[in-house]
Amino acid sequence: MNNNIILAGVGGQGILTIAAIIDLAAMKSGLKVKQAEVHGMSQRGGAVESHVRISDREIYSDLIPLGEADLILSVEPMESLRYLPFLSRDGIIVTSTEPFENISNYPNLDEIKRTINRVAKSIFVDAGTLARDVGNVKTYNIVMLGAASPYIGIAKERLEEGIETLFQRKGKELVDINVKAFRKGLETAGT
Amino acid sequence: MNNQLLLGAEAIALGAIDAGISGVYAYPGTPSTEITEYIQRSNDAQAQRIRSKWSVNEKTAYEAALGMSYAGRRSLVCMKHVGLNVAADAFINSAITGVNGGLVVVVADDPSMHSSQNEQDSRVYGKFAFLPVIEPSNQQEAYNAVHYAFELSERVHLPVMLRITTRLSHSRAIVVQDTVRLQNELHPEVDKNKWVLLPANARLNYARLLDMQKQLVSFSEASPFTRRIDGEGSFAVVAFGIAFNYVMEILQTNGLNIPVLKISQYPLPEKLIKEFFDAYDTILIAEEGYPVYEELLRGYFDNKKIAGRLDGTLPRIGELSPNSIAAALGIPSPEIRPIPDIVANRPPELCKGCGHRDVFEALNRALEGYEYKHVFADIGCYTLGALPPFNSVNSCVDMGASVTMAKGAADAGLHPAIAVIGDSTFTHSGITGLLDAVNDESSVTIIISDNSTTAMTGGQDSGGTDRLFTICKGVGVEEHHIRTIVPLKKNFENNVAVLKEEFDYQGVSVILACRECIQVVGRKKKQKKA
Numbered sequence: 024m025n026n027n028i029i030l031a032g033v034g035g036q037g038i039l040t041i042a043a044i045i046d047l048a049a050m051k052s053g054l055k056v057k058q059a060e061v062h063g064m065s066q067r068g069g070a071v072e073s074h075v076r077i078s079d080r081e082i083y084s085d086l087i088p089l090g091e092a093d094l095i096l097s098v099e100p101m102e103s104l105r106y107l108p109f110l111s112r113d114g115i116i117v118t119s120t121e122p123f124e125n126i127s128n129y130p131n132l133d134e135i136k137r138t139i140n141r142v143a144k145s146i147f148v149d150a151g152t153l154a155r156d157v158g159n160v161k162t163y164n165i166v167m168l169g170a171a172s173p174y175i176g177i178a179k180e181r182l183e184e185g186i187e188t189l190f191q192r193k194g195k196e197l198v199d200i201n202v203k204a205f206r207k208g209l210e211t212a213g214t
Numbered sequence: 215m216n217n218q219l220l221l222g223a224e225a226i227a228l229g230a231i232d233a234g235i236s237g238v239y240a241y242p243g244t245p246s247t248e249i250t251e252y253i254q255r256s257n258d259a260q261a262q263r264i265r266s267k268w269s270v271n272e273k274t275a276y277e278a279a280l281g282m283s284y285a286g287r288r289s290l291v292c293m294k295h296v297g298l299n300v301a302a303d304a305f306i307n308s309a310i311t312g313v314n315g316g317l318v319v320v321v322a323d324d325p326s327m328h329s330s331q332n333e334q335d336s337r338v339y340g341k342f343a344f345l346p347v348i349e350p351s352n353q354q355e356a357y358n359a360v361h362y363a364f365e366l367s368e369r370v371h372l373p374v375m376l377r378i379t380t381r382l383s384h385s386r387a388i389v390v391q392d393t394v395r396l397q398n399e400l401h402p403e404v405d406k407n408k409w410v411l412l413p414a415n416a417r418l419n420y421a422r423l424l425d426m427q428k429q430l431v432s433f434s435e436a437s438p439f440t441r442r443i444d445g446e447g448s449f450a451v452v453a454f455g456i457a458f459n460y461v462m463e464i465l466q467t468n469g470l471n472i473p474v475l476k477i478s479q480y481p482l483p484e485k486l487i488k489e490f491f492d493a494y495d496t497i498l499i500a501e502e503g504y505p506v507y508e509e510l511l512r513g514y515f516d517n518k519k520i521a522g523r524l525d526g527t528l529p530r531i532g533e534l535s536p537n538s539i540a541a542a543l544g545i546p547s548p549e550i551r552p553i554p555d556i557v558a559n560r561p562p563e564l565c566k567g568c569g570h571r572d573v574f575e576a577l578n579r580a581l582e583g584y585e586y587k588h589v590f591a592d593i594g595c596y597t598l599g600a601l602p603p604f605n606s607v608n609s610c611v612d613m614g615a616s617v618t619m620a621k622g623a624a625d626a627g628l629h630p631a632i633a634v635i636g637d638s639t640f641t642h643s644g645i646t647g648l649l650d651a652v653n654d655e656s657s658v659t660i661i662i663s664d665n666s667t668t669a670m671t672g673g674q675d676s677g678g679t680d681r682l683f684t685i686c687k688g689v690g691v692e693e694h695h696i697r698t699i700v701p702l703k704k705n706f707e708n709n710v711a712v713l714k715e716e717f718d719y720q721g722v723s724v725i726l727a728c729r730e731c732i733q734v735v736g737r738k739k740k741q742k743k744a
């Protein structure tokens with residue numbers, strides 16, 4: 024078992040929460056984990072990424088080599104393309120469809136979607152709408168985690184446990200709504 | 215003990231708590247900040263009364279750590295690589311005095327300059343000071359290395375440097391905790407000759423330090439962090455610190471069987487290296503940062519046996535990566551899909567609602583009509599005033615340089631001579647420069663864009679909060695030329711007028727532009743709710 028995941032988004036969109044859940048789930052599954060984060064300068068409305076590596080053998084590099092990511096999980100459509108050189112030949116992009124437009128030259132959204140479709144196997148998720156359906160827009164990132172969960176290489180039960188562990192401190196209500204968001208994402212991507 | 219998922223920085227913090235430190239001293243700086251923050255948040259550290267408040271700069275931090283060591287207790291001091299420039303005087307001389315309680319200095323380098331103005335390699339400083347340096351390659355080693363470094367420090371009575379880089383500091387892995395050691399009792403140093411660096415003493419101490427180098431080499435020869443990976447053929451790799459990870463990654467994925475020697479402790483283990491070198495025809499040197507040891511091992515008359523950063527086998531600048539190592543090992547690069555042209559950059563920007571924005575807007579307006587529109591800025595969020603839409607900033611060099619550069623330019627006849635500096639940077643190293651300007655009656659306008667925090671590095675407490683007026687007055691700036699403004703849209707006209715008035719004043723003026731950082735405001739609101 025060996026899985027390389029790039030998490031992508033814009034500062035503040037919650038990709039480190041996704042990373043933390045995958046980390047916990049991987050640890051619970053008895054796997055080794057390495058997860059490189061971006062701190063500092065890039066957080067101010069800039070692109071953020073995290074390299075998550077899970078494996079049953081020793082993981083050496085904190086960084087995923089180019090061309091070896093099995094999954095790009097992006098919470099923003101344009102950001103999913105920024106890390107394309109990392110994607111392996113049969114890797115998959117799972118991305119949300121909602122753009123985060125904090126720059127004046129943000130490209131045409133349809134063209135972004137066409138490009139994603141052209142360059143890789145991909146799944147689009149309208150995470151914003153789904154999160155609102157669940158009842159809390161802030162579960163946006165967890166919807167995305169759910170949608171990408173079949174490609175993470177960890178049982179979904181472990182991922183749900185990860186959500187519980189992470190949100191426990193904040194109360195049962197938040198745990199439940201995030202588990203719901205996770206399932207909603209999974210359901211949508213599965214169909 | 216339990217397994218935890220920790221950043222490299224956090225692993226070091228936990229290691230230090232477990233190794234029985236009595237205090238951590240630090241000034242924030244990416245990628246070192248999380249070490250101190252972990253200790254500040256730790257319940258264990260609080261229970262053990264480990265002192266952990268932020269210092270005003272790296273020099274004060276280092277000296278306080280040295281004082282704690284003098285008193286017999288273990289102390290940790292952390293900084294980013296350029297911070298060691300600021301602390302260098304104390305650092306180098308503490309090698310001449312030596313220490314009493316263990317003193318470990320963690321320096322976090324930032325190759326590729328992810329959030330820094332250079333990529334200097336702190337191992338050079340270690341060598342320069344004749345001190346032992348440990349360079350862990352992963353999070354577990356980082357944890358273990360702290361224990362080891364404190365033991366070594368007390369054994370040889372010298373400060374020990376732990377050198378890490380961004381990638382290790384900001385990457386998580388599972389760390390297994392080791393034993394917990396109690397803090398040292400207070401036992402102040404009694405040997406005055408050791409600590410009073412009058413030339414007569416210093417000469418003796420320096421000679422002793424040089425004599426000790428052999429002993430330090432023997433510690434490196436027996437380092438618990440050395441690893442030998444067996445392999446075949448006449449080509450081999452010497453990998454230092456984190457470079458080992460990339461080498462092993464490539465060997466693992468490509469099923470290569472190349473001998474590797476991993477070195478994680480300096481001064482170089484001479485025997486070990488020599489034996490390894492003698493066994494192979496060609497050797498790739500993989501080190502993160504400057505080609506420090508590659509240069510040394512090549513020697514002045516290059517023996518042509520070595521490949522590395524100096525001959526282009528590896529890139530001369532920037533962080534190593536699995537792919538750069540793969541290329542150096544002759545593995546064809548994988549077929550990759552390039553980033554599509556459609557992808558636009560997202561340059562970092564000042565937050566909506568940030569007071570620095572209003573400072574630059576007012577400043578740009580106030581400068582209209584002047585022939586020279588030069589603004590000496592400094593390091594912090596407000597450096598982004600150099601980018602559109604402001605384009606207001608002409609310089610950013612090192613912390614505190616705005617004040618003194620404005621002074622020097624004013625002395626040369628530039629008018630107006632304007633500095634823009636953050637509150638934390640001002641207390642870090644702007645105050646002394648302000649005193650120079652006052653003493654010289656230079657014609658400068660110093661704008662302190664005061665957001666009451668150290669925002670750039672994540673919002674740590676700032677050393678002079680609520681006391682900047684008093685500080686400037688105390689330094690000797692005339693009271694009616696210390697002007698306080700609030701950088702808000704509604705005050706725009708007034709702020710422009712104040713700036714213009716002070717530009718016209720032939721002397722030192724300080725503008726305190728005070729408005730709390732919007733991120734901190736948000737965080738406080740959240741905490742209140744919770």
Ligand SMILES: Cc1ncc(C[n+]2csc(CCOP(=O)(O)OP(=O)(O)O)c2C)c(N)n1
Nearest residue numbers: 243297593594595636637638639668669670
């Ligand atoms: C010698 C040195 N130490 C630390 C840093 C890291 N650093 C960059 S900016 C900054 C703080 C800036 O705080 P402040 O001046 O208050 O400005 P703000 O970011 O709050 O606007 C720090 C600690 C550095 N670049 N150089």
